[in-house]
Amino acid sequence: MELANRVKDLTPSSTLAITAKAKELKQNGFNVIGLGAGEPDFNTPEYIIEAAEKSMRNGFTKYTPSGGIVELKKAIIQKFQNDNYLTYNTNEIIVTTGAKHALYTLFQALVNPGDEVIVPAPYWVSYPEQIKLAGGKPVIIAAEEDNDFKITPKQLEEAITDKTMAIIINSPSNPTGMMYNKDELKKLGEICLKHNITIVSDEIYEKLIYTNDEHVSIAQLSPDLKEQTVVINGVSKSYSMTGWRIGYAAGNETIIKAMTNLASHSTSNPTSIAQYAALKAYTSDEDPITEMKLAFKERLDKLYSLLIDIPGITCNKPKGAFYLFPNVKEAAKLNGFNHVDDWVAALLEEEKVALVPGSGFGADDNARLSYATSIDLLVEAANRMKQFVINHQ
Ligand code: PLP
Secondary structure, three states, rough: OOOHHHHHHHOOOOHHHHHHHHHHHOOOOOOEEEOOOOOOOOOOOOOHHHHHHHHHHHOOOOOOOOOOOOHHHHHHHHHHHHHHHOOOOOHHHHEEOHHHHHHHHHHHHHHHOOHHHHHEEEOHHHHHHHHOOOOOEEEEEOOOOOHEEEOOOHHHHHHHOEEEEEEEEEOOOOOOOOOOOHHHHHHHHHHHHOOOOOOEEEEEOOOOOEEEEEOOHHHHOHHHHHHHHEEEEOOOOOOOOOOHOOOEEEOOOOHHHHHHHHHHHHOOOOOOHHHHHHHHHHHHHHOHHHHHHHHHHHHHHHHHHHHHHOOOOOOOOEEEEEEOOOOOOHHHHHHOOHHHHHHHHHHHHOOEEEEEEEHOOOOOOOEEEEEOHHHHHHHHHHHHHHHHHHHHO
């Protein structure tokens, strides 16, 4: 059977692939420590589960409006007002089947064949693939590790052509955990306005910040920037609700309407009961995030100090999300590997520690470790990595 061209070059998600491999080894009886996961290891809070259960009993088990129920849209509008000082109307919000599908639908709605979308690297693995699926061309700008993995205004100016139609900003970032500050966003935003470039601002890790830095949405910096930006967010990471699949986009009414039309022919609507669960997350007085953040911060500090103690490994300390993205090129070399991908594979094979190679994120010298697992396992993983580097020289 001949497949469509659009899927022929599609690369499977490297994060999901490594998680599957680690699971397989575990099932075969190996003591694997998986640091590949892109999801919090905490359960969805009980009161959210109860709200979903109640919604089922109350009969909310039917189709909903394609763009999401009005109550949830209103709760999301309130969240934007409280957290980001942004004011939206319900026709400027779409609730989607996870933030991933918000992004997918957005690129389908925005990108024409041949259009260029700027993607700063290191990037989240799905951005380039989603842009390609919409017929667009991802234009990668390599953010320097020395600049804390942030692109500069000069790099942005140089990457812009007459085909550039959008840029993705992901702050706090997966995989690096870096964050842009207000001043940096302002400078990048001015360039986007000058060239009429749409800004896709993926703020899914907004709530997971471990320093005193404040999350800034580029959309809040001026009315013009708000008009030019589509903000992407969701409940997956902040409320430990990855499986519920609720995300959303906020932006210009015309874009949101087009996305809603697309959704009406693809998903119909995000799952009804998950929408009621998300509504509870946004309207409850309970605060599960603070506790989760405390645990993440403790793990980050511990794992970071152990990692930078390993020969050949350097690491910028992340400010947010739940990943470390060390440069492991020298460690790989010490172990006789020219490519970090091979080093990561050998580490899994021999020490049973699963990392995700940086190549999938557009950064060949790095690897991603998720600290969404217990501190004991993180310590054990770092010990195994150290032994591996030291014993195989
Ligand atoms: N954006 C980034 C940067 C992510 O890391 C992820 C999940 O890994 C998503 C979007 C998608 O989140 P969701 O689970 O809501 O689809």
